Amino acid sequence: MPDTDAPEAAAKLVCRSVWKFFGPDADRLGRAADEGTLRPDELDGATAVAAVRDVSLSIREGECFVIMGLSGSGKSTLVRCMSRLVEPSAGEIVFDGENLLSASEKRMIEIRRRHMGMVFQNFALLPHLTVLGNVAFPLEVQGVGRSKREARAMEMIALVGLSGREHFFPRELSGGQQQRVGIARSLAVEPDLWFLDEPFSALDPLIRREMQDEFMRLQSVLKKTIVFITHDFDEAIRLGDRIAVMKDGAVVQVGTPDEIVLAPATGYVSEFTRNVTRAKVVKVSALLSPAGDVSPADVAGEVSDRATIAEAAPLFGESGVRLLVRGRDGAIAGVLERDRVAAMMMRG
CATH class of the missing domain: 3.40.50.300 (P-loop containing nucleotide triphosphate hydrolases)
Structure with missing residues (x-):
């Protein structure tokens, strides 16, 4: 699966369709991969090992x-x-714009x-x-x-x-x-x-x-x-x-x-x-809801969008229903709803 989430313009290192073959026939398969003519059936019957297969990353x-x-x-x-x-x-590896x-x-x-x-x-x-x-x-x-x-x-x-x-x-x-x-x-x-x-x-x-x-x-x-x-x-x-x-x-x-x-x-x-x-992995930012016109009286506290759900959950207390979430710049990023946290934790 190619990496489509990181624009190449913002990338430090880019891999484009990188292949690495080892063993007999490696050179021929590499040329075919570079030319875009490599067929899946060639890999199935090849004596060479494809240690890296068509990797694209930014x-x-x-x-x-x-x-x-x-x-x-x-x-x-x-x-x-x-x-x-x-x-x-085969492929390309670009570091700071240099192939x-x-x-x-x-x-x-x-x-x-x-x-x-x-x-x-x-x-x-x-x-x-x-x-x-x-x-x-x-x-x-x-x-x-x-x-x-x-x-x-x-x-x-x-x-x-x-x-x-x-x-x-x-x-x-x-x-x-x-x-x-x-x-x-x-x-x-x-x-x-x-x-x-x-x-x-x-x-x-x-x-x-x-x-x-x-x-x-x-x-x-x-x-x-x-x-x-x-x-x-x-x-x-x-x-x-x-x-x-x-x-x-x-x-x-x-x-x-x-x-x-x-x-x-x-x-x-x-x-x-x-x-x-x-809860120990998922960040608060993954469960954000829009802040809308939430007033201070509606929130039980504040949390960073980089905190995990496990770190945020105790801040609700016994009766709080939402937390105000702030980004790295200190601006309000949204709110964390108690119901969404409970639903995620119930799923495992």
């Missing part, structure tokens, strides 16, 4: 865009295609070094370098002077909460602390686009939750454009502004967490949402 400036799916769904291959760490077989598939290898190295940050599951810290050395390393590769790169690295170390540990080696840190070093290192180059491929999946549940909280705090400060990969639906709906759900290399639905939970497009998506507590 990722907006400043949003956290989550790509999720089970193991083998193609999500990690897709994110590597976006940075050309894996070469797409990356037309860029030379030298240009791609420059883009990755100066405009893209990447964090992966396995930390990939250099064991012989301290925390400071690891975080400063990308700047050293860029040729930044020692005093300047170390000053920038110290800022990032403080940002991720590791001040005082800058002279520790990776072996002296916990798993969560090592991942913080990886995050600080990826941010040192001040990337325009930040890729995170299952960065917390190797961590224990409590540390993972802590790192999610830290990630949300960082994003509230930095407001980066983020592509976040996960197989964990709870993590996806907690962190994502929008979510793309993948299956067998194809994107089957794109939407906000509210839309994915309330209106799953396929049975596959429904399986992910089946055990989700709706």
